[in-house]
Amino acid sequence: MNIKWYLKREGLLDTTESTALDYYLVLTGPWSSAASSRSTTRPWCIQAVYLFEARQLRSEQIVRGVKRRVASSVIKQQWEAAEIYPSASNPWLAVTPQQAEQLRLFAP
Numbered sequence: 001m002n003i004k005w006y007l008k009r010e011g012l013l014d015t016t017e018s019t020a021l022d023y024y025l026v027l028t029g030p031w032s033s034a035a036s037s038r039s040t041t042r043p044w045c046i047q048a049v050y051l052f053e054a055r056q057l058r059s060e061q062i063v064r065g066v067k068r069r070v071a072s073s074v075i076k077q078q079w080e081a082a083e084i085y086p087s088a089s090n091p092w093l094a095v096t097p098q099q100a101e102q103l104r105l106f107a108p
Contacts, residue, residue, distance in 0.1 A: 001025055002054075007044060008032040011079070015057065015072040023092075024052040026082075030108070046106035049085035051093050052078070 001023045004014060009028035029045050057078065058068060066073045083089040085103055095103070 003027075009048065009079070011074055011076070012071040013052070013057075013074045014070050015054075015061070015068045017058075017068055019055070021054040023054055024050075024057070026050040026052065043108055045108045046103055047086075047108070048083060049095070049103065050079060050082040051084050051090050052082045053092065 002016070002021055002025070004024055004026045005028075006013075006026065007029045009031045013024065013026065015024070026049065027046050028048050028050070029043055030047050052074075057074070060078065061068055061072060064073075064075075080089055084093050085095045085100060088094060
């Protein structure tokens with residue numbers, strides 16, 4: 001598993017070509033468009049958590065012609081399907097009430 005932390009969710013994810021990786025666990029701050037962050041803040045908080053199955057994401061990116069590596073494009077539907085907190089869209093991993101309470105401690 002590869003754990004990623006992004007202070008803003010900008011629709012981008014650093015991915016790898018490695019077939020050894022099973023999942024990306026992604027913790028993000030607030031949603032923001034992928035633009036220059038000059039003169040803006042990046043609060044250190046968790047607003048959402050996502051679990052992407054690496055092989056599925058990789059194959060979907062290949063079909064879409066997306067480069068995989070630094071700042072790979074991930075479409076809205078992929079983010080929604082991978083969400084495990086605060087909404088539970090992803091059936092692969094359930095966040096327990098105790099875990100959700102702990103994650104809320106990182107809310108803005």
